[in-house]
Amino acid sequence: xxxxxxxxxxxxxxxxxxxxxxxxxxxxxxxxxxxxxxxxxxxxxxxxxxxxxxxxxxxxxxxxxxxxxxxxxxxxxxxxxxxxxxxxxxxxxxxxxxxxxxxxxxxxxxxxxxxxxxxxxxxxxxxxxxxxxxxxxxxxxxxxxxxxxxxxxxxxxxxxxxxxxxxxxxxxxxxxxxxxxxxxxxxxxxxxxxxxxxxxxxxxxxxxxxxxxxxxxxxxxxxxxxxxxxxxxxxxxxxxxxxxxxxxxxxxxxxxxxxxxxxxxxxxxxxxxxxxxxxxxxxxxxxxxxxxxxxxxxxxxxxxxxxxxxxxxxxxxxxxxxxxxxxxxxxxxxxxxxxxxxxxxxxxxxxxxxxxxxxxxxxxxxxxxxxxxxxx
Ligand SMILES: Nc1ncnc2c1ncn2[C@@H]1O[C@H](COP(=O)(O)OP(=O)(O)OP(=O)(O)O)[C@@H](O)[C@H]1O
Ligand SMILES: [Mg+2]
Numbered sequence: 001x002x003x004x005x006x007x008x009x010x011x012x013x014x015x016x017x018x019x020x021x022x023x024x025x026x027x028x029x030x031x032x033x034x035x036x037x038x039x040x041x042x043x044x045x046x047x048x049x050x051x052x053x054x055x056x057x058x059x060x061x062x063x064x065x066x067x068x069x070x071x072x073x074x075x076x077x078x079x080x081x082x083x084x085x086x087x088x089x090x091x092x093x094x095x096x097x098x099x100x101x102x103x104x105x106x107x108x109x110x111x112x113x114x115x116x117x118x119x120x121x122x123x124x125x126x127x128x129x130x131x132x133x134x135x136x137x138x139x140x141x142x143x144x145x146x147x148x149x150x151x152x153x154x155x156x157x158x159x160x161x162x163x164x165x166x167x168x169x170x171x172x173x174x175x176x177x178x179x180x181x182x183x184x185x186x187x188x189x190x191x192x193x194x195x196x197x198x199x200x201x202x203x204x205x206x207x208x209x210x211x212x213x214x215x216x217x218x219x220x221x222x223x224x225x226x227x228x229x230x231x232x233x234x235x236x237x238x239x240x241x242x243x244x245x246x247x248x249x250x251x252x253x254x255x256x257x258x259x260x261x262x263x264x265x266x267x268x269x270x271x272x273x274x275x276x277x278x279x280x281x282x283x284x285x286x287x288x289x290x291x292x293x294x295x296x297x298x299x300x301x302x303x304x305x306x307x308x309x310x311x312x313x314x315x316x317x318x319x320x321x322x323x324x325x326x327x328x329x330x331x332x333x334x335x336x337x338x339x340x341x342x343x344x345x346x347x348x349x350x351x352x353x354x355x356x357x358x359x360x361x362x363x364x365x366x367x368x369x370x371x372x373x374x375x376x
Contacts, residue, residue, distance in 0.1 A: 001234070002265050002266060002269070003230050003231075003233065003234040003261075003265070004230070004258045004259075004261035004262035004265060005258050005262075006255065006258035006259040006261075006262045006288075006291070007258075008047075008051065009051040009052065009055070010052070011052050011055055011056070012049075012052065012254070012257070012258055013226075013230045013233075014226040014229065014230055015049075015052065015056060016218040016219075016222045016223055016226050016254070016257065017216075017218035017222050018049065018053060018056070018215070018218075021040075021042065021053060021057075021213050021215075022056060022057070022060065024037040024040075024211065024213075025037045025057050025060060025185075025187070026060055026064075028185065029060070029061065029064050029066065029183070029185070030064075032178050032179065032181070032183070033168060033171065033172070033178065033181055033183055036210075036211045037185075037211055038183065038184070038185040038186070039164075039185070039186050039187075039206070039209070039210040039211065040185075040186070040187045040188070040210055040211045040212075040213060041149070041187075041188045041190065041194075041195070041198070041207055041210045041211070041212045041213070042054070042187060042188065042190070042213050042214075042215060043189070043190050043191065043194060043195050043212065043213070043214050043215070044189075044191075044192065044214060044215030044216075045191070045192065045350060045363070045364075046191070046255075046296060046299075046300075047253065047254060047255030047256075047295075047296055048215045048216075048253070048254055048255070049215055049254040049255075050147065050189035050190075050215060051147055051189065053189065053215065054070065054145040054147055054187060054189050057143070057145060057187055058070055058143060058145055061143040061185070064140070065137065065140050066136075066140055066141050066142060066143050066183070066185075067132065067136060067140075067141070067142045067143070068142070068143045068144075068145065069081060069084045069085060069142060069143070069144050069145075070144075070145045070146075070147070071084070071144075071145075071146055071147070072146070072147040072148050073146055073147065073148050073149050073150075073151045073152035073156070074148075074151055074152075075153065077146070077152055077153075077156040077160075078121040078122075078124075078125050078156050078159045078160065079121070081125060081128070081144065081160075082121075082124050082125055082128040085128040085129060085131070085132045085142070086128055086131070086132075121155075121156075121159040122158070122159040122160075122162035122163050122166075123163075125159055125160065125163040126162070126163040126166045126167055129142060129163060129167050129184060130167060130170060133167070133171070133182040133184075136182055138176075138179075138180040138181075138182075139179055139180050139181070139182070139183075140182065140183070141182045141183030141184050141185065142183075142184055142185070143184075143185040143186075143187065144160075144184070144185070144186045144187070145186075145187045145188075145189070146160075146186070146187070146188045146189070147189050148189070148190065148191075149188035149189060149190040149194060150190040150191045150193060150194035150197070154201075154203060154204070157203075157204055157207070158203055158204075160186070161204070161206040161207075164184060164186060164206065165206070167184050168184065171183075171184075186210075188207070188210070191350070192214070192350050193348060193349060193350065195212065195214075196348070215254075216252075217251070217252025217253065218252050218253075218254055218257065219252070220244075220247050220248065220252065221247075223246075223247035223250055223252070223257055224240070224243045224244045224246075224247040225243075226257070227243040227246055227247060227261060228240065228243045230261065231243075231265065231276060234265070235274060236265065236268060236269075236273075236274045236275065236276055237274060237275050237276065238264075238275075238276040238281075242276060242277065242278050242281050245278065245281050245282075246260050246261065246264055246281045246284065246285070249281070249284075249285035249288065250288075251365050253365055255292070255295075255296065256288060256292055256365070259287075259288035259291050259292055260281075260284050260285055260288040261284070262284070262288075263283065263284035263285075263286075263287035263288050263291070264276050264280045264281045264283070264284025264285070265280075265284070266284070266287075267279075267280035267283045267284055267287075268280045289366050289369060289370075292365075292366050292370075293366060293369070293370035293373070293374070296364065296366075297364060297366065297367050297370035297371070297374075298370070298374075300351060300364060300367070301371075301376050304346075304351070307338075307342055308342055308345065308346055309376060310332050311328060311332065311339070311342040311343070311346060311352075312346065312351060312352065312362070312367075312371070313371060313376065314327070314328045314331040314332050315328060315352055315360055315361065315362055316362060316367065316368040316371045316372070317331065319361065319362055319367075319368030320361075320368070321361075322355035322356065322359040322360060322361040323359065323360055323361065324358055324359055325339055325340075325343065325358050325359065325360065326358070328343075328360075343360060346360075347360075350363050351363055351364070
């Protein structure tokens with residue numbers, strides 16, 4: 001069976017280059033309430049491994065006998081968290097609680113000068129978490145993993161923040177040694193754009209204080225070593241040099257690591273060979289770039305406005321060199337204010353990035369190649 005897993009959210013055969021996040025989280029579970037790693041905001045571009053990180057942290061929490069509740073942010077997040085907590089236990093719901101107990105006062109007291117309407121969801125969530133904790137053994141707790149957190153509504157995030165603060169305080173007030181207190185941990189995964197939002201948002205102070213970890217490219221040497229090991233375990237063989245060539249083609253992009261691996265392995269398999277040769281690596285890399293274009297570049301272009309696309313194509317014309325802002329204006333036949341407007345909007349969405357004064361380049365690898373061969 002092909003050991004590589006180029007599928008969104010699918011655990012790779014080896015999770016490369018993420019040891020420090022995993023270690024921080026595991027230590028936070030062991031270090032008790034208040035450990036910074038119990039509130040984490042993991043950010044990264046599409047295909048950098050946010051979802052599989054959440055899966056891995058959930059696995060670790062379970063290994064430590066914690067309960068794990070996983071969700072993907074969208075409308076109704078808090079209600080779903082409450083439902084997940086309550087399954088097999090007492091039922092909760094807005095109707096059975098008195099909304100006038102409103103936590104509104106506490107929200108504005110603890111989170112600063114905000115006027116979000118009192119929200120019974122926070123209270124319900126708090127009750128549901130506390131009921132769940134009561135059923136947990138001493139010293140254990142609940143981990144929540146929330147994927148695609150950039151899509152969460154501010155209301156849901158405030159409700160979560162309020163619930164966490166009260167649960168932590170109530171737990172603090174319990175008259176038992178720290179080691180026996182129950183814990184809560186929250187790990188959010190989001191696109192990088194959420195970091196700017198959190199930093200500029202007065203309401204989300206709890207996320208500003210969270211431990212923020214940006215998933216970066218995975219190191220070349222680690223990718224090479226992973227290729228050699230994974231291929232060997234699958235019953236095939238690849239030389240160090242060819243594994244390095246494959247790692248170079250993946251350029252540190254976790255999703256590309258799986259794509260290149262998958263297609264080079266497939267190429268050798270189709271020849272009926274247990275040796276992955278240089279030609280397999282080359283074919284694998286070509287197939288991977290095509291698949292990457294369809295899976296990553298196409299959806300990015302799809303999500304842009306026509307003007308943004310025009311800008312991106314003008315940048316791509318110079319790729320792999322950065323494009324001068326003045327050249328973009330000329331190519332698109334637009335004013336410099338048009339250029340600065342779309343430059344700013346595309347930088348915010350991490351589609352292009354600044355490359356020195358007056359220059360920009362595309363943020364996504366292979367985007368220019370993809371655009372050359374496509375009809376955008
Ligand atoms: N550390 C890693 N080492 C090797 N492969 C990885 C690593 N992290 C993720 N992958 C692989 O990369 C691909 C994308 O992973 P994942 O779906 O978790 O990314 P993501 O950041 O959640 O993407 P999106 O923003 O599109 O949801 C998967 O095929 C996965 O197996
Ligand atoms: Mg994901």
